[in-house]
Amino acid sequence: MSSNNPPRSTHTVASRLTLWYALFYTLFCLVMLLAVTAVMNSNAVKRMDQYLSAEIDEFNAIYETDGIEGLAKEFRQEAEAYGAQKLFCRLLSPNREPRLTSNIAGWEGLDAELRAVAVPTVPLQPAFQMLYPAASPFNARMATLKTADGHLLQFGINLQSENRSRQKIQRFLIIGSVLFLGVSTLFSWVVAQRAMAGVKAVTRAVSFTRKDALDQTLPREKKGREIDDLVDAFNGMLARIQSLILEIKEVSDNVAHDLRSPITRMRGAAETTLMGPQEIEPYREMGSTILEECDRLTGIINITLEIAQAESGLLEIRRNPIDLYALLTDAAELFQPVAEQKNIRLDVRIAPAPLTLPGDQTRIQRVVANLLDNAIKYTPEGGEIVLAATADKQSVRFSISDAGPGIDPAETERIFERFYRGEQSRSSQGNGLGLSFARSIVVAHGGTLTVENNPDHGCTFTATLPLVPPETR
Structure with missing residues (x-):
């Protein structure tokens, strides 16, 4: 046995919102972590290069003033102050032969690393280079300076302590990002649940709404x-x-x-x-x-x-030019004998000028006929019916006023409903479709059909039809 009901989604809106928020926070934390790491590494390299540049410039000044002896003394002092495992200093001849070197016994494979170092071409302009891989305990940053007489000064510093500091900061950032991600995801879930609480309340209320209790509305609980x-x-x-x-x-x-x-x-x-x-x-x-x-x-x-x-909106309206003046006068002539039988005066107040508008002539004729027939039906003997028409730049308006009993204000809108017949019309022939048909045709032409009681007696039906079809506006 199969069911036509579509399968229900297993994912709630709240869970989907939480998932999207979690993905967003994850991407945000990842981007921020990469950006902070990149900036931190770049700043660390800049600070190290500034320090190396200052130190090697000092070495060059000592070499120029005190020679190799003064430089050897400076090398020993640097090694003693920071430790031989922390830095190295070298002076090379113009053909790259070592002339003066600090204690490099603890630097494994340093000679092989230094052979790959590029020689600066511009005197007194230091060049910087990394030595050993980043994971190596000998990872270092060095500066090479070409002296005025062609010798090479080299000064390198081990980065192990700086790398450990950066790793601690990175671990702190990662832990902070994970905690932030967890807290933000939980907060997102709480917010999503609170946001959907109103929808759930409406859903529960809708599920308990019975077909015999449609007048029971839902209360506004101010949940947003x-x-x-x-x-x-x-x-x-x-x-x-x-x-x-x-x-x-x-x-x-x-x-x-x-x-x-x-x-x-x-x-x-x-x-x-x-x-x-x-x-x-x-x-x-x-x-x-x-x-x-x-x-x-x-x-x-x-x-x-x-x-x-x-x-x-499915009724096909043929929009051809209609001379409303001719249409109304022809309708008045057609209903004149019927009006005379009841001794009713049919007064036509239309200026003899073309009133042209686009529309379905047959259906507009039926509208006018229904309104005139309705007016004659409810106008007593000796009464008067006035048929008038005017036009402006946007629309054409015609009205039919009768001298009948008028319309109860409570029934003003209901008289246009299908099959509705007011108290005044219960005893007369008809099926209650004439006015409903008239309004539907006028509305289908983009116009309006209204009714109002006259000050003395009777009522006036007014139809307003646009000169431009609604679909071309």
């Missing part, structure tokens, strides 16, 4: 702006879900109610015909009734689907 934003987003999602569920329930009830009536009529017509005399005329009447109700059902379904497509 991001967590508060997450709580607000979740509460907003719950509110939208609850609103959608209520809307679906209401739409379902309205659909069931509007579909039940024609189906009941068709069933009643069929039962009456089958129970009556078996004559052709009753069957014709039944067929006519069934066709009429089927057309009504088809119209309801088609309009519902068209509204759904428009609200989801």
Whole structure:
């Protein structure tokens, strides 16, 4: 038996954050350790070279003033002061033959090391060089100076004590880096756990949210702006879900109610015909009734689907130039006889000038027809309907004002919902889709459809359509 549930990750966000922090701290400690070691070694070499340069310059001054005798005395004093194992001093002839040497008995293989030393070419300018490998106990730094008469002065110092000092410092740095890495990783884990505590709290609350308790929102516990934003987003999602569920329930009830009536009529017509005399005329009447109700059902379904497509952005809008002046005047002429039957005055207040805009002419005509039909339906006999239109540089606006009973302020927005019928319209024919269809088409054109009660009586529906299609702005 297989499951469609995706496998759960075994790594938590907190563990991943801790791992990333640990990697970052490791790289940081490694870079800092290498940088500090490099700087420390460079400074040590500079200080040693400065010391060697000063000492060998002093040897050269003694050689120039006191000769080999004075230099030999200086060599002995240096060896006695620092120890023969710590340093060596030499004076070489111009052909590199030793003329004066300090005690070098403790320096194993020194002659072989010194044979590889380069001879300075510029007099009185010391050259520096390392002797022996760094791990050797004889590792040394030496300076070679060419005197004015061509002799070579060599002075070297064993670096063993300096190397041990640097190694101690490096070990201290490594131990400090490891401790820092451990403490920082632990701190990162604590911070990550605290940061995710709010998310865990939201997750627990979400897991206990029941479908029958969507009105119970999560409290803001002030665990950080991001967590508060997450709580607000979740509460907003719950509110939208609850609103959608209520809307679906209401739409379902309205659909069931509007579909039940024609189906009941068709069933009643069929039962009456089958129970009556078996004559052709009753069957014709039944067929006519069934066709009429089927057309009504088809119209309801088609309009519902068209509204759904428009609200989801899937409705195809053909944008061709529309002369709104001609469209509105033609619609007024079409509804004029219907208005006259109720003794209603249809007043058209549009300047005789082209009002051109891009749009789907057929659907805009249906919008105007729905609004005019709605106005005539609720305007009492002897009333007046005003059809007006204006334009500016950005949009075209047309309005239809009636003299009906007006709209309850609590129902102002709900009248545009699918299948919604206010208290004033319960007794009149209709399915509650006309205004919803009108707004969805206007919105699909990038416009707005609003309603407001008139100061005296009735209400005004105003549609605003842009002169530039929304996708080209």
